Amino acid sequence: MQLDSLFSILSDINYISIIIFFSWFILAIGLIQNFIYILQLPAAWIELRKYSQVGDTESNWQMLTSDVIMPISLIMPSYNEEVTIVENVHSMLSLKYPDIEIIVVNDGSKDSTLQLLIDEFKLRPITRAYPREVPHAKIKQIYSSKLHHNLIVIDKENGGCKADACNAGLNISRNPLFCVVDADSTLEAEALLNSVRPFMEDPNMIAVGGTVRILNGCFVKNGQVVSVGLPKNLLALMQYMEYIRSFLMSRLAWSRWGTLKIISGAFGIFRRDITVEVNGFASNTVGEDYELVIKMHKHMLDKKRPYSMRYVPEPVCWTEAPETLKVLGNQRKRWHRGALEVFFMHKDMFLRPKYGKIGMLAFVSSLIIDVIGPIVEGIGYFLIPILWFFEILDFNFMLAFIAIFFIFGITISTCTLIFEEMELRRVKNWHDLVKLSFVAIIENFGYRQINNIWRIIGWWQFIRKKSSWGEMIRTGSAQKN
Amino acid sequence: MSVSDIASKNSILEMLWLTSLALALISSAIMLVLVLRHIIIQHRKAKIFARKKQLDRFLFAAINSPIEIDSKAIPNLSSGDYPILMRSALNIIRSLNGNDAAKIIKILNLCNIKPYLLLTAQKGAKGKRIQSLTLLGYFSNKDSLQFLLNYVNDEDIAIQISALRALSLHDSKKHLRRIIKSLTNSHKTNVILLADVLRRFGDFVVKDLIDVLNAKSNTDVKIAIIIALGDIGSLEAVDDLIKFAASSNLDIRTESIISIGKIGDQKAAPIIAENLQHKSAKVRIESAKSLGNLQAESTLPILVESLNDKNWWVRFYAAQSIYKFQDKGIAILKSISSQEDEAGLICAEVLAEFKEGF
Numbered sequence: 001m002q003l004d005s006l007f008s009i010l011s012d013i014n015y016i017s018i019i020i021f022f023s024w025f026i027l028a029i030g031l032i033q034n035f036i037y038i039l040q041l042p043a044a045w046i047e048l049r050k051y052s053q054v055g056d057t058e059s060n061w062q063m064l065t066s067d068v069i070m071p072i073s074l075i076m077p078s079y080n081e082e083v084t085i086v087e088n089v090h091s092m093l094s095l096k097y098p099d100i101e102i103i104v105v106n107d108g109s110k111d112s113t114l115q116l117l118i119d120e121f122k123l124r125p126i127t128r129a130y131p132r133e134v135p136h137a138k139i140k141q142i143y144s145s146k147l148h149h150n151l152i153v154i155d156k157e158n159g160g161c162k163a164d165a166c167n168a169g170l171n172i173s174r175n176p177l178f179c180v181v182d183a184d185s186t187l188e189a190e191a192l193l194n195s196v197r198p199f200m201e202d203p204n205m206i207a208v209g210g211t212v213r214i215l216n217g218c219f220v221k222n223g224q225v226v227s228v229g230l231p232k233n234l235l236a237l238m239q240y241m242e243y244i245r246s247f248l249m250s251r252l253a254w255s256r257w258g259t260l261k262i263i264s265g266a267f268g269i270f271r272r273d274i275t276v277e278v279n280g281f282a283s284n285t286v287g288e289d290y291e292l293v294i295k296m297h298k299h300m301l302d303k304k305r306p307y308s309m310r311y312v313p314e315p316v317c318w319t320e321a322p323e324t325l326k327v328l329g330n331q332r333k334r335w336h337r338g339a340l341e342v343f344f345m346h347k348d349m350f351l352r353p354k355y356g357k358i359g360m361l362a363f364v365s366s367l368i369i370d371v372i373g374p375i376v377e378g379i380g381y382f383l384i385p386i387l388w389f390f391e392i393l394d395f396n397f398m399l400a401f402i403a404i405f406f407i408f409g410i411t412i413s414t415c416t417l418i419f420e421e422m423e424l425r426r427v428k429n430w431h432d433l434v435k436l437s438f439v440a441i442i443e444n445f446g447y448r449q450i451n452n453i454w455r456i457i458g459w460w461q462f463i464r465k466k467s468s469w470g471e472m473i474r475t476g477s478a479q480k481n
Numbered sequence: 482m483s484v485s486d487i488a489s490k491n492s493i494l495e496m497l498w499l500t501s502l503a504l505a506l507i508s509s510a511i512m513l514v515l516v517l518r519h520i521i522i523q524h525r526k527a528k529i530f531a532r533k534k535q536l537d538r539f540l541f542a543a544i545n546s547p548i549e550i551d552s553k554a555i556p557n558l559s560s561g562d563y564p565i566l567m568r569s570a571l572n573i574i575r576s577l578n579g580n581d582a583a584k585i586i587k588i589l590n591l592c593n594i595k596p597y598l599l600l601t602a603q604k605g606a607k608g609k610r611i612q613s614l615t616l617l618g619y620f621s622n623k624d625s626l627q628f629l630l631n632y633v634n635d636e637d638i639a640i641q642i643s644a645l646r647a648l649s650l651h652d653s654k655k656h657l658r659r660i661i662k663s664l665t666n667s668h669k670t671n672v673i674l675l676a677d678v679l680r681r682f683g684d685f686v687v688k689d690l691i692d693v694l695n696a697k698s699n700t701d702v703k704i705a706i707i708i709a710l711g712d713i714g715s716l717e718a719v720d721d722l723i724k725f726a727a728s729s730n731l732d733i734r735t736e737s738i739i740s741i742g743k744i745g746d747q748k749a750a751p752i753i754a755e756n757l758q759h760k761s762a763k764v765r766i767e768s769a770k771s772l773g774n775l776q777a778e779s780t781l782p783i784l785v786e787s788l789n790d791k792n793w794w795v796r797f798y799a800a801q802s803i804y805k806f807q808d809k810g811i812a813i814l815k816s817i818s819s820q821e822d823e824a825g826l827i828c829a830e831v832l833a834e835f836k837e838g839f
Binding site: 129404 | 491494495497498500501502504505508509511512513515516519520523571575607608611612615638639643646671672673674676677680708712793794797827830831833834
């Protein structure tokens with residue numbers, strides 16, 4: 001009898017209405033995402049114009065020649081980086097910054113990373129007193145260089161994640177600021193000067209993020225990018241455009257609104273004391289850079305202490321982008337896993353007025369873009385065309401879906417390219433600009449969709465609590481001299 | 482669903498895709514215009530680069546000329562040449578010594594660049610304003626001096642600091658006093674950058690800085706002056722710094738302690754030693770560091786006591802300061818290093834580290 005009534009209820013439900021309602025829900029989510037991006041555009045432009053350091057070479061020169069510049073420790077976590085480690089350390093040693101300490105953390109590499117460093121930089125074992133302020137795996141030996149007094153190498157047991165290596169570097173560092181740079185990244189000569197300026201201008205500054213750009217296709221000489229070029233590989237080219245959009249629009253806008261929620265792990269500068277107060281980088285997430293920033297917001301808001309965080313568009317860190325779908329896919333799945341881990345780790349901040357704009361705006365946008373967005377969009381790519389084919393949805397609906405999930409992205413990408421060209425002008429040749437303009441169009445037809453699939457897989461991995469980093473294959477794909 | 486419902490939903494959907502398409506087309510059109518602009522700018526840049534090379538060659542030849550350059554030697558200049566001259570002059574001045582910098586300024590005077598600099602300092606883009614203010618600092622005549630004085634209390638801190646920095650290049654003692662005194666009325670500034678500029682004025686302004694420090698000036702200005710006094714290193718400032726080392730404002734107290742440490746006058750040792758027991762870890766850390774520079778033997782007992790401080794950095798800098806007492810200090814550290822407590826551990830670590838020369 002109960003089963004009969006259940007079947008009766010089920011047969012009364014209008015499934016078509018539910019599906020149509022869900023289709024409208026998919027459109028609504030897409031529309032909200034696009035609305036967030038639209039709001040970000042003017043905010044990003046205002047922030048770019050206000051804080052742009054383009055043309056202000058004099059201030060950098062004055063900082064370079066003054067005694068008041070804040071000393072900084074550059075922490076380079078390294079795991080199996082024998083292909084690029086020597087060159088990248090040389091590159092860091094050539095940075096234009098008067099008071100810098102470079103700390104390379106060899107995180108239990110299985111290749112010859114450490115031996116290459118010992119041979120190249122004439123390393124010798126030393127004793128260095130350090131506080132055990134943040135947790136990490138055991139340090140086996142600390143080395144210093146006979147050739148460069150400001151180079152320190154830590155050899156430690158592998159901690160299973162980059163966060164552990166960063167924490168070891170943090171404990172060893174003695175400067176008020178530190179910057180984590182990936183071992184495969186190349187910083188521009190004045191990147192640190194540009195990034196440290198906000199700390200000197202605002203005593204409440206606790207974190208600054210810089211721009212990460214794609215190294216593929218650039219010409220590198222003596223560890224510095226001397227000529228900027230576009231990647232030849234199509235996948236890397238799509239990422240080039242993606243990085244411009246992500247850094248020049250999203251992060252500038254979040255910075256403008258005081259809700260900067262992520263500073264790239266490839267290049268970020270933080271106050272050492274605040275990072276120690278929040279117990280350093282978390283080793284229970286693959287999004288340790290994202291988690292650190294959220295944690296810092298939470299900590300400062302809990303303690304009701306004034307603080308600021310900023311994104312500065314000029315300082316650039318060049319990094320190698322994956323050129324195969326497999327490696328790129330692993331990276332994106334990991335990033336999305338990290339985003340979800342951080343969201344749920346700090347879900348107590350969601351819609352809490354105590355956490356101000358972070359809780360009320362940033363977390364809401366994360367919910368829509370990172371949590372719900374990929375799944376809803378993924379379902380939409382299958383459901384909407386099928387419903388249209390069976391005439392459950394009309395052609396206008398199909399067009400609206402295409403507009404929201406394919407066409408609108410062209411506007412966003414093109415607008416960020418417009419910002420890039422009007423303010424920063426890093427793309428040197430007009431034909432590269434034309435190429436990027438085409439990429440801004442075509443990336444919405446295929447690349448975006450593949451990324452969405454990876455994000456959905458990232459969701460699945462998050463649910464299954466997968467924790468590995470996967471493998472990044474270094475190709476050294478910039479041209480070298 | 483009624484016909485009007487369907488119609489309104491259709492019009493919303495139509496509006497959505499039409500708006501998206503329109504935005505995409507408009508942004509693409511703007512991009513096309515920018516590509517054309519890029520081509521034009523690229524072409525212009527090549528011309529500007531060629532002109533820059535010519536002007537650089539002229540400037541270097543003029544500096545190295547064995548005979549005095551006069552207005553007849555100046556090439557024909559257009560308004561577009563002045564931004565290039567400004568940048569080139571600044572680049573060259575950075576690598577020259579005093580006499581050659583004066584030669585460059587003389588040449589720029591002959592080029593009649595000053596009206597351009599004055600206009601740019603008032604109305605140019607921020608980066609160019611800073612450059613022109615900096616360059617005006619090298620012109621030692623009255624009107625550029627007066628012009629710079631107008632920007633000392635500018636609301637934009639970067640402009641304010643650039644004007645002050647430019648003024649620090651001037652030699653006129655009468656005006657320096659006026660500049661320092663005007664800081665009393667300054668409402669908003671940047672501590673670190675102001676301190677950097679003030680130290681460039683040197684010994685001569687110490688008395689005036691102390692006057693401003695004791696007047697009712699803005700806290701940020703006071704802190705900047707305290708930092709500058711430490712960098713200048715004048716013993717004349719020690720008595721006042723001792724007073725401020727007991728301030729209720731933590732930042733003023735901390736910076737006073739640091740500055741006393743830089744100056745190194747042992748008469749300040751008692752107040753610093755007292756601060757080694759302050760509740761703020763930051764004050765204790767800086768006190769431990771400063772005592773190492775003061776090298777007053779009377780402070781050894783309090784430093785030894787600090788080896789058991791709950792904060793690692795206080796313990797570390799106390800041990801480091803004891804080490805600076807050389808044989809006596811090393812002996813103390815060695816005797817404590819055998820203890821199985823925090824003090825013993827930090828002494829052992831510091832001895833090992835500094836023995837290796839780090």
